[in-house]
Amino acid sequence: MSYHSLSLEEAIRYAANLPGIFPENADLQVREIGDGNLNLVFHIKDSRSGASVIMKQALPYAKVVGESWPLTLDRARIESEALQLQESLCPGLVPHVYAFDQELALTVMEDLSDHIIMRKGLIEGNRYPLFAEHVGKFMAHTLFYTSDLGMNQQAKKQQVKRFVNPELCKITEDLIFDDPYTDSSNNNYNPLIREEVEKLWRDEELHLEVALLRESFLTHAEALLHGDLHTGSIFITPESTKMIDPEFAYYGPMGFDIGAVVANLLLNYAGQEGWIKDAGQRSEFRQYLLDTVRDVWGHFSRNFVQLWERDNVDRMARTPGYRDLYMKKILRDTIGFAGCKMVRRIVGLAHVADIDTIADPQVRAHAETIALNIGKALIKLNRKAESIEEVIAIAEQYAK
Amino acid sequence: MSYHSLSLEEAIRYAANLPGIFPENADLQVREIGDGNLNLVFHIKDSRSGASVIMKQALPYAKVVGESWPLTLDRARIESEALQLQESLCPGLVPHVYAFDQELALTVMEDLSDHIIMRKGLIEGNRYPLFAEHVGKFMAHTLFYTSDLGMNQQAKKQQVKRFVNPELCKITEDLIFDDPYTDSSNNNYNPLIREEVEKLWRDEELHLEVALLRESFLTHAEALLHGDLHTGSIFITPESTKMIDPEFAYYGPMGFDIGAVVANLLLNYAGQEGWIKDAGQRSEFRQYLLDTVRDVWGHFSRNFVQLWERDNVDRMARTPGYRDLYMKKILRDTIGFAGCKMVRRIVGLAHVADIDTIADPQVRAHAETIALNIGKALIKLNRKAESIEEVIAIAEQYAK
Numbered sequence: 001m002s003y004h005s006l007s008l009e010e011a012i013r014y015a016a017n018l019p020g021i022f023p024e025n026a027d028l029q030v031r032e033i034g035d036g037n038l039n040l041v042f043h044i045k046d047s048r049s050g051a052s053v054i055m056k057q058a059l060p061y062a063k064v065v066g067e068s069w070p071l072t073l074d075r076a077r078i079e080s081e082a083l084q085l086q087e088s089l090c091p092g093l094v095p096h097v098y099a100f101d102q103e104l105a106l107t108v109m110e111d112l113s114d115h116i117i118m119r120k121g122l123i124e125g126n127r128y129p130l131f132a133e134h135v136g137k138f139m140a141h142t143l144f145y146t147s148d149l150g151m152n153q154q155a156k157k158q159q160v161k162r163f164v165n166p167e168l169c170k171i172t173e174d175l176i177f178d179d180p181y182t183d184s185s186n187n188n189y190n191p192l193i194r195e196e197v198e199k200l201w202r203d204e205e206l207h208l209e210v211a212l213l214r215e216s217f218l219t220h221a222e223a224l225l226h227g228d229l230h231t232g233s234i235f236i237t238p239e240s241t242k243m244i245d246p247e248f249a250y251y252g253p254m255g256f257d258i259g260a261v262v263a264n265l266l267l268n269y270a271g272q273e274g275w276i277k278d279a280g281q282r283s284e285f286r287q288y289l290l291d292t293v294r295d296v297w298g299h300f301s302r303n304f305v306q307l308w309e310r311d312n313v314d315r316m317a318r319t320p321g322y323r324d325l326y327m328k329k330i331l332r333d334t335i336g337f338a339g340c341k342m343v344r345r346i347v348g349l350a351h352v353a354d355i356d357t358i359a360d361p362q363v364r365a366h367a368e369t370i371a372l373n374i375g376k377a378l379i380k381l382n383r384k385a386e387s388i389e390e391v392i393a394i395a396e397q398y399a400k
Numbered sequence: 401m402s403y404h405s406l407s408l409e410e411a412i413r414y415a416a417n418l419p420g421i422f423p424e425n426a427d428l429q430v431r432e433i434g435d436g437n438l439n440l441v442f443h444i445k446d447s448r449s450g451a452s453v454i455m456k457q458a459l460p461y462a463k464v465v466g467e468s469w470p471l472t473l474d475r476a477r478i479e480s481e482a483l484q485l486q487e488s489l490c491p492g493l494v495p496h497v498y499a500f501d502q503e504l505a506l507t508v509m510e511d512l513s514d515h516i517i518m519r520k521g522l523i524e525g526n527r528y529p530l531f532a533e534h535v536g537k538f539m540a541h542t543l544f545y546t547s548d549l550g551m552n553q554q555a556k557k558q559q560v561k562r563f564v565n566p567e568l569c570k571i572t573e574d575l576i577f578d579d580p581y582t583d584s585s586n587n588n589y590n591p592l593i594r595e596e597v598e599k600l601w602r603d604e605e606l607h608l609e610v611a612l613l614r615e616s617f618l619t620h621a622e623a624l625l626h627g628d629l630h631t632g633s634i635f636i637t638p639e640s641t642k643m644i645d646p647e648f649a650y651y652g653p654m655g656f657d658i659g660a661v662v663a664n665l666l667l668n669y670a671g672q673e674g675w676i677k678d679a680g681q682r683s684e685f686r687q688y689l690l691d692t693v694r695d696v697w698g699h700f701s702r703n704f705v706q707l708w709e710r711d712n713v714d715r716m717a718r719t720p721g722y723r724d725l726y727m728k729k730i731l732r733d734t735i736g737f738a739g740c741k742m743v744r745r746i747v748g749l750a751h752v753a754d755i756d757t758i759a760d761p762q763v764r765a766h767a768e769t770i771a772l773n774i775g776k777a778l779i780k781l782n783r784k785a786e787s788i789e790e791v792i793a794i795a796e797q798y799a800k
Contacts, residue, residue: 148618153573154566161564166554173553178716207719214716215726218548219622316578316614319607326615 001103003073006057008032011042014055018099018108021053022046038062038071038247043111052113053098058105058247072167075247076105081162082224082249083109090141093134094243095235112242115235122231122268123275123354125285126238132292134241135234135261136299143254144307146224149317160221165250168227169217172248176340177214180347181207189347192365196372197347209379213336221251229260230341230352231268255333261296262334263341263375265289266395267354270342270371273399274358286399290392297334297388301327328386335391336382342375373398401503403473406457408432411442414455418508421453421498422446438462438471438647443511452513453498458505458647472567475647476505481562482624482649483509490541493534494643495635512642515635522631522668523675523754525685526638532692534641535634535661536699543654544707546624549717560621565650568627569617572648576740577614580747581607589747592765596772597747609779613736621651629660630741630752631668655733658700662734663741663775665693666795667754670742670771673799674758686799690792697734697788701727728786735791736782742775773798 006014012028015021022028026046034041039059045052058076062069080100087094095110121128144150146159179186182201189197200206226233227248235242269289276282308323317323345352346368355371358364377394385391406414412428415421422428426446434441439459445452458476462469480500487494495510521528544550546559579586582601589597600606626633627648635642669689676682708723717723745752746768755771758764777794785791 148615153618154570157564157566157569161561164557164561166557169557170554182715204720207716208721208725211716211719211722212725214714215548218553220619221621222619314614315582316607316611319611320604321608322611325608325612 001101003060003104005040005059006042006055006104006106008042011044011055014104014106015042015044015053015108018053021098021108022051023049026051043113045111052111054095054109054111056107056109073105075165075168076100076107077102078163078165078168078249079245079247080107082226082246083107085146085224086138086142086226086243086246089145090138093138093241094246112235112244115237115240115242117232118234118236118241119231119264119268119353121236122265122289123271123357125276127285127288128236128238128241128292130239131234131236131241132295133299135229135243136296136301137303138241138243139229139254139257139261139300140303140307142226143223143257144304144311146251147222147254149312149314150307152313159224160251163224163250165227165248168248169250172217172227173214175348175350176344177210177217179349180344181210186349187347188349188351190361190365190368192361193346193368193372196369200343200347200372200376203376206376206379209336209382210340213333213340213379213382216253216333217256217337220253223251223254224249225252225254225257226260227252227256229257231261231264231354232352253333253337254330255335256337258297258300258330258334259337259339260341262293262338262391263345264352264354265293265296266338266374267342267345267352267371269395269399270367270374271352271354271358273367273370274355274360274363286395290395293395294388294392297331301330304330331388332382332385335378335385338391339375339378339380339382342371342378346372346375370398401501403460403504405440405459406442406455406504406506408442411444411455414504414506415442415444415453415508418453418499421508422451423449426451443513445511452511454495454509454511456507456509473505475565475568476500476507477502478563478565478568478649479645479647480507482626482646483507485546485624486538486542486626486643486646489545490538493538493641494646512635512644515637515640515642517632518634518636518641519631519664519668519753521636522665522689523671523757525676527688528636528638528641528692530639531634531636531641532695533699535629535643536696536701537703538641538643539629539654539657539661539700540703540707542626543623543657544704544711546651547622547654549712549714550707552713559624560651563624563650565627565648568648569650572617572627573614575748575750576744577610577617579749580744581610586749587747588749588751590761590765590768592761593746593768593772596769600743600747600772600776603776606776606779609736609782610740613733613740613779613782616653616733617656617737620653623651623654624649625652625654625657626660627652627656629657631661631664631754632752653733653737654730655735656737658697658730658734659737659739660741661696662693662738662791663745664752664754665689665696666738666774666791667742667745667752667771669795669799670767670774671752671754671758673767673770674755674760674763686795690795693795694788694792697731701730704730731788732782732785735778735785738791739775739778739780739782742771742778746772746775770798 008030031043040057042055062071083097097109099108226246233245355367408430431443440457442455462471483497497509499508626646633645
């Protein structure tokens, strides 16, 4: 079937013909549940057996604030290949892919309707005691085993080739590593923080660090990244965590994924200004978020070191002292990228609901200022950082 | 024509049929002038008009010290595409490619028989007053315009894909960044320096630096490198310099190319122990070599900075302070890679004639020890280096 966006009827017919998913006598029901910006997302369920799948079809454009950007359908291939690779490296932490249709840019995958989007869960004040363990393990396994440390170094080069992803990378390069630091028409911010934003545009010490982080994003092909690992790309329950939507997957610096997780926990942390009114309760939830930041790094780094000791394929990487330098580099990148990802969510094109849905503009401005201050401080810290505790201290300092 | 290695007769027939190179009534003469290890190289000349070309055909294996390694024919495509790209960025400094035949892995290119291999020229004591200017310009232009600084950053990612080169990179990874630092069966060294070599195997401070440089080679996709820019890959006359044989081309750290040039000048410098008997004359030629090292860096960096000012496509790269940090990183990488390339030519599988053809094993051991000491010192200096003058000082120190 040549590419066209599927109608609901076509989606049902397509699903009914998939081998081994639905019984012969299935009574399939379909709902389109995507946000319609980038993809169609069909939820298809057999009302008799209860069996269900998700079919995600890439659209050839992206609608962002009304504008329509053409976008390659190849991102569907990248997403489905990344999901399958991640599942093979780290079973249970991504949705299972049943099938991929290159022509239709369509992925058939596990239905996770019993999970909710983590961002929503955090805004509702839920806690996820297993999240840090799960995401730490996910990042350690996917990053280690796709890097020159954990896989054949010639096969890695072929894998780099498979995951060359220029169009999606460009979105990151512009929206994270450029626009927020100049008066770009792509920017979008609360007029109440205009003064703070203008300071950002003039802060050359900050720009220097961002230029270095941008360089790392552009050139350091360390591992296959998820590439967009914010809390909106994580489906969660108290018992289960699933990383979804890796259409930004490409070979880049490991700290970019870890930084995304840290940044989004801290964005929620800043946003609590608008959600929990009681100061004591707010402070307690914030403590939970900071503990989670610490634990994400802790689980990641312990898992990563364990894999290093067990499965390192690079003789030279066993040189005494090298692993410690490597872990420090990941930490520093994590902190720098976390900062960039916070700043862009306040000043740049795409925001986060944790802060943007705070109704009172004054309260929102306060939350935004907290996030901006933490983000800037992390960016300025990055090359000097020695411990994740410095991140916690910065977050505490600006949310007093 | 499906792949097979061409006979002399076939080579003539092939050349005669090339459009626009030889006249109708040409009387073509052929000689096979390759070393037979990796490629066939046919020199084809019309004895009437004097017109001539080189036809280089890749062989599907490499013969290195008797062993036969299978090697991809795709390296011929990489070489011809790299040559054409380099010529477009920097005319006059590489042989012109007339045609490329993918099936036969055959490149038809400009005949440079009036040039000699620079390594040979230096061993004979020749000086090349324009070399530093030429190679500095070549490296600045090819590295700048294939990097995220000098070309569209999305097109660069597609170019990275075209130049993924796992097999040739593996040779570098093993022979430069691994074998020399352990008792590998690939190693090959003068028994008279066995003690020095064993020290190298135990020197963990050195191994740590090599591990970091290896990581940079494996992951830092900064620019399209020549990938093997030693003085045996340079055809030269006092007026003209041509960089040849870029079959190792791939996206890597810029300092790797510059380091290759520096290392090979310094290997000749060490080798002078065996060539110029008169101490005064030897010291004078060595001064010329050190001046050339200084000038190579000087021409490279001045050209590179000029291109940066004129043609930088990255807004963030114009941040004050960034360019200086970038140049310092290139300098440090240059020094580290130069050191690695010196050590591997003394201890590893493939040596250089500048040292290896010194007949007296004692004199050779002396030259080898000088090269090894300079190489180790450069490797240990790399992350701390501030100026090319430190390289000169190290070279002078060990050749006293």
